[in-house]
Amino acid sequence: MQDKTDFYRRLNIGTGASEDAIKKAFRLAARKAHPDVNKNDGATQLFLDIQEAYKVLSDPTRKENYDQGRDPHDSPSGILTAFEYSQQALLRLEEPQVIYALVDILSTQDEIQISDDLPLNIALVLDNSTSMKGARLDILRAATKEIINDLGEEDLVSVISFNDRAKVLLDSQSKPSDIQVEAALNELYAEGGTEIFQGIEAGYEEIRKHPTLNYVNHIILITDGHTYGDEDNCIALAKSAADQDIGISGLGIGIEWNDEFIDQLCALTGGQSLFIHDIKQVKEFLVHSIASLKEAFSRRLTLEITPAPGVTILSSFRILPEAIPLPNQQLFSLGILKKHQPHRVLFEFLVNPIPDKIDQAVIASGEYVIKKKIRDQVIPFILERKLETDPDNLEAPAPEIFKAISHLTFYRLQEKAQQDIASGNPGSAYQRLLNLSSHLMAKGEDALAKVAMNEADYIKSHNNFSPTGKKHLKYGTIRLLLPDKT
Amino acid sequence: MITCKVCNNQEYHGVFFCGECGSQLAFASTEMVNTLVYPNQNRALEVDFTQTIPKKLLEDSTFILYSNEREEVIDIPDQNEFTIGRFVEGQVITPDVDLNEYEAYDMGISRLHATIRISPEKGKIFVVDLGSANGSSVNGYEIPANSEVPLNHGDVLSLGKFNMKVILPQDMK
Numbered sequence: 001m002q003d004k005t006d007f008y009r010r011l012n013i014g015t016g017a018s019e020d021a022i023k024k025a026f027r028l029a030a031r032k033a034h035p036d037v038n039k040n041d042g043a044t045q046l047f048l049d050i051q052e053a054y055k056v057l058s059d060p061t062r063k064e065n066y067d068q069g070r071d072p073h074d075s076p077s078g079i080l081t082a083f084e085y086s087q088q089a090l091l092r093l094e095e096p097q098v099i100y101a102l103v104d105i106l107s108t109q110d111e112i113q114i115s116d117d118l119p120l121n122i123a124l125v126l127d128n129s130t131s132m133k134g135a136r137l138d139i140l141r142a143a144t145k146e147i148i149n150d151l152g153e154e155d156l157v158s159v160i161s162f163n164d165r166a167k168v169l170l171d172s173q174s175k176p177s178d179i180q181v182e183a184a185l186n187e188l189y190a191e192g193g194t195e196i197f198q199g200i201e202a203g204y205e206e207i208r209k210h211p212t213l214n215y216v217n218h219i220i221l222i223t224d225g226h227t228y229g230d231e232d233n234c235i236a237l238a239k240s241a242a243d244q245d246i247g248i249s250g251l252g253i254g255i256e257w258n259d260e261f262i263d264q265l266c267a268l269t270g271g272q273s274l275f276i277h278d279i280k281q282v283k284e285f286l287v288h289s290i291a292s293l294k295e296a297f298s299r300r301l302t303l304e305i306t307p308a309p310g311v312t313i314l315s316s317f318r319i320l321p322e323a324i325p326l327p328n329q330q331l332f333s334l335g336i337l338k339k340h341q342p343h344r345v346l347f348e349f350l351v352n353p354i355p356d357k358i359d360q361a362v363i364a365s366g367e368y369v370i371k372k373k374i375r376d377q378v379i380p381f382i383l384e385r386k387l388e389t390d391p392d393n394l395e396a397p398a399p400e401i402f403k404a405i406s407h408l409t410f411y412r413l414q415e416k417a418q419q420d421i422a423s424g425n426p427g428s429a430y431q432r433l434l435n436l437s438s439h440l441m442a443k444g445e446d447a448l449a450k451v452a453m454n455e456a457d458y459i460k461s462h463n464n465f466s467p468t469g470k471k472h473l474k475y476g477t478i479r480l481l482l483p484d485k486t
Numbered sequence: 487m488i489t490c491k492v493c494n495n496q497e498y499h500g501v502f503f504c505g506e507c508g509s510q511l512a513f514a515s516t517e518m519v520n521t522l523v524y525p526n527q528n529r530a531l532e533v534d535f536t537q538t539i540p541k542k543l544l545e546d547s548t549f550i551l552y553s554n555e556r557e558e559v560i561d562i563p564d565q566n567e568f569t570i571g572r573f574v575e576g577q578v579i580t581p582d583v584d585l586n587e588y589e590a591y592d593m594g595i596s597r598l599h600a601t602i603r604i605s606p607e608k609g610k611i612f613v614v615d616l617g618s619a620n621g622s623s624v625n626g627y628e629i630p631a632n633s634e635v636p637l638n639h640g641d642v643l644s645l646g647k648f649n650m651k652v653i654l655p656q657d658m659k
Contacts, residue, residue, distance in 0.1 A: 086500065091499060093499055095499070096498055096499075097498055097499040097500040098497075098498040098500035100500075350498065397502075406502070406503060406510075409508050431507075432506075434627060435508050436508060438625075438627075439508045
């Protein structure tokens with residue numbers, strides 16, 4: 001049994017501390033230890049420890065159990081949720097108001113230790129259409145070989161090439177020999193067009209050769225082209241992939257590929273889509289994707305959120321583990337839950353005026369479902385806020401949520417500039433990108449500010465985005481949302 | 487609703503940043519974003535003025551308007567608020583700073599074009615466009631009429647087509 005003052009020590013308080021004192025101590029300790037602020041090794045662990053201690057000490061029943069020396073992880077799930085709001089309270093107003101909430105979910109260290117590790121089941125779906133000819137394919141081949149080599153004993157991998165039709169180069173298997181991989185990749189040569197559906201369907205079938213319950217299942221799609229006519233099939237397939245706990249990540253190379261489509265495809269499964277301008281970055285992407293999947297605590301996480309009557313969800317954006325705008329719906333497939341990193345979503349709610357007699361208003365209720373090896377774990381939560389009459393009583397929001405909202409604004413500005421162009425209004429797109437550039441500059445994001453500035457100039461003379469500019473800005477502003485910008 | 491001071495866009499209470507122009511609407515003290523640094527697109531105006539402005543002037547004044555084209559300091563009165571425009575014979579209200587010697591008419595400067603307000607309390611300097619015919623802009627960003635827009639060191643303030651560099655000597659170090 002651990003020392004029972006341990007949780008108190010984590011928050012730097014005595015065992016007799018009042019509820020209020022515990023709360024204050026937690027805020028202080030959490031702010032100091034937050035990995036965004038504290039770059040020391042072990043800061044994440046410290047932060048998790050503090051959160052864990054607070055979860056127990058702030059709940060009277062659990063605190064009592066803890067004080068009596070019982071294991072604090074007994075009853076609850078081993079999963080923590082944490083919320084940060086843009087305002088401590090909702091205002092009493094005659095008109096609608098907006099409130100943001102950062103919703104975090106993470107597993108406790110103890111829970112991680114008792115959980116089984118899930119091996120990976122990966123399908124690499126590689127575009128070998130004519131446009132990939134030459135250096136692109138060579139580099140892709142080398143990167144693929146390298147990551148297959150780094151996979152664990154139990155991990156499964158398959159390789160599929162696709163153009164107008166798909167070809168399984170390497171059957172789904174664990175630890176293929178070097179010779180097999182070499183032989184498979186030698187069959188990767190450039191020909192034909194791009195039909196993404198062919199590729200992902202073959203990947204999907206390869207993955208389903210093994211029971212998806214026992215693996216972290218993921219299709220990694222690498223393409224440089226525009227798919228024609230099979231978009232609807234792809235979307236339908238992505239939906240059923242999500243239902244079977246298969247994620248899809250996409251990497252677009254160069255300027256030709258259809259970013260909106262790939263974004264949508266991946267977002268349906270909680271996967272990430274990325275853009276690289278230079279093929280040389282492909283290895284980095286693959287290594288990062290695999291490393292990220294290796295960190296999986298659950299093979300899938302879903303979140304259903306139901307706004308209270310009078311509340312609308314204006315937008316939702318996943319911030320961790322990878323930043324992606326979430327589709328406009330209430331049931332989200334969020335991909336994997338990682339072991340050592342919270343899963344974080346930023347919600348923007350519009351709240352209608354609240355009746356006078358209500359002092360504490362529910363904004364939304366939600367439910368996470370964590371899918372692990374055998375059992376599913378359901379974690380319900382409620383988002384609610386007290387009512388406040390005097391706006392002057394509201395303190396400035398915590399830096400984390402403020403930063404997230406400010407970065408979301410950047411994403412929104414480039415999105416609006418796209419809409420301006422689409423609706424034949426290059427003048428306002430120009431103006432907006434200038435604004436975006438100046439705000440980025442003020443945040444020290446000089447490189448992206450420059451991209452925005454150049455794009456504004458381009459729009460001024462061409463009345464449209466430059467071929468790469470749109471993607472640069474979109475994925476650049478999305479990347480800003482990641483707290484550590486990896 | 488809250489109104490964005492920069493672009494007059496309306497946002498709901500609780501929104502931190504204007505959805506149209508990205509300016510910060512609330513919690514300015516949180517200083518996460520310096521809202522009103524306009525991008526300087528007039529890169530041609532990036533010249534070294536330290537050689538052409540007398541040292542003494544840089545030491546003594548809080549605010550200098552500088553014409554890059556002529557490489558000279560524009561004569562402004564030593565007061566906390568003054569108007570800029572173009573003097574016309576028989577005009578009833580005359581501007582404190584008359585830009586006729588800079589070809590004001592050709593530059594599209596109105597008779598009473600803008601007001602400069604130096605606010606020692608706020609430690610800031612503002613420009614207000616007085617509803618001029620051809621408008622004003624800061625670093626190429628057109629500013630709304632009749633509202634205060636802060637000026638920062640290095641900004642290019644344009645009245646009509648006439649460009650002036652804003653120099654705040656205390657911010658130069």
